[in-house]
Amino acid sequence: MQEQEQKLILGIDIGASGIKGAIVDIHTGKLQNERMRLVTPDPATPEAMAATFAELVDMHKWKGLVGCGFPSIIKNGVAHSAANISKKWINQDVEKLLSNASGCKVKVLNDADAAGIAEMRFGLGRGEHGLVILITIGSGLGSAFFLNGELVPNTELGHMFLHGDIAERYASNNARKRENLGWDEWGARFNEYLEYVNHIFSPDLIFLGGGVSKKFLKYKEHITVDVRVTPAQLLNTAGTVGAAMYAYEMSKK
Ligand code: BGC
Numbered sequence: 001m002q003e004q005e006q007k008l009i010l011g012i013d014i015g016a017s018g019i020k021g022a023i024v025d026i027h028t029g030k031l032q033n034e035r036m037r038l039v040t041p042d043p044a045t046p047e048a049m050a051a052t053f054a055e056l057v058d059m060h061k062w063k064g065l066v067g068c069g070f071p072s073i074i075k076n077g078v079a080h081s082a083a084n085i086s087k088k089w090i091n092q093d094v095e096k097l098l099s100n101a102s103g104c105k106v107k108v109l110n111d112a113d114a115a116g117i118a119e120m121r122f123g124l125g126r127g128e129h130g131l132v133i134l135i136t137i138g139s140g141l142g143s144a145f146f147l148n149g150e151l152v153p154n155t156e157l158g159h160m161f162l163h164g165d166i167a168e169r170y171a172s173n174n175a176r177k178r179e180n181l182g183w184d185e186w187g188a189r190f191n192e193y194l195e196y197v198n199h200i201f202s203p204d205l206i207f208l209g210g211g212v213s214k215k216f217l218k219y220k221e222h223i224t225v226d227v228r229v230t231p232a233q234l235l236n237t238a239g240t241v242g243a244a245m246y247a248y249e250m251s252k253k
Pocket of ligand 1: 015016070071072073081083084110111112113136138139140141142143156158159168
């Protein structure tokens with residue numbers, strides 16, 4: 001068999017605390033270089049973040065297509081929310097802004113959706129049917145929703161209401177740090193959140209992504225919700241890999 005053509009795309013994962021990038025082989029999901037990271041500017045305004053994004057693209061000496069995961073609702077490249085970033089992002093054409101800043105063509109999607117795409121294609125999601133939900137645990141709670149392998153974008157399950165506020169204020173990693181919660185206490189809270197998700201959607205499988213998924217053993221015993229829950233396999237790299245894959249898919253349309 002002829003060797004498959006290698007297709008490289010720069011994937012960038014913009015988060016509330018860090019902006020990470022790597023060149024991704026979209027056929028294998030493998031990173032071609034050590035992932036690079038810059039600190040997200042504070043305040044995380046469009047101008048400041050676009051400049052940091054462009055710096056990261058430059059660090060890769062990249063001139064081609066870029067896929068980018070972004071921490072908000074994204075429709076046709078435009079941001080429609082801003083929970084953990086500056087409110088100035090709302091209604092910004094993120095694709096246009098980042099393309100202009102970097103001189104590259106940039107395709108943008110929600111960051112949790114990007115992580116989900118990678119996990120479904122190259123991680124434990126391969127071959128999983130029915131309803132699969134990935135919850136990313138970080139500054140906020142992100143979600144990616146797959147029905148028979150097909151993404152339903154922008155689900156924002158971290159913004160369901162729990163105890164009178166959006167759930168991420170109660171059960172994200174930021175909530176754990178802000179309220180100085182031990183793993184037991186936070187694990188019980190997070191399980192309560194998963195119970196709620198399970199009650200509303202009855203998924204077949206829940207993946208946990210984001211930094212805290214690596215610490216699963218610290219709170220595993222509290223995750224008693226009646227559905228299969230497992231840490232994602234790709235962990236930190238999922239956001240960059242999925243963003244690159246999304247840009248590739250979009251470039252074919
Ligand atoms: C945002 C989501 C994002 C998640 C993880 C939430 O606050 O509303 O769009 O996916 O954080 O970054």
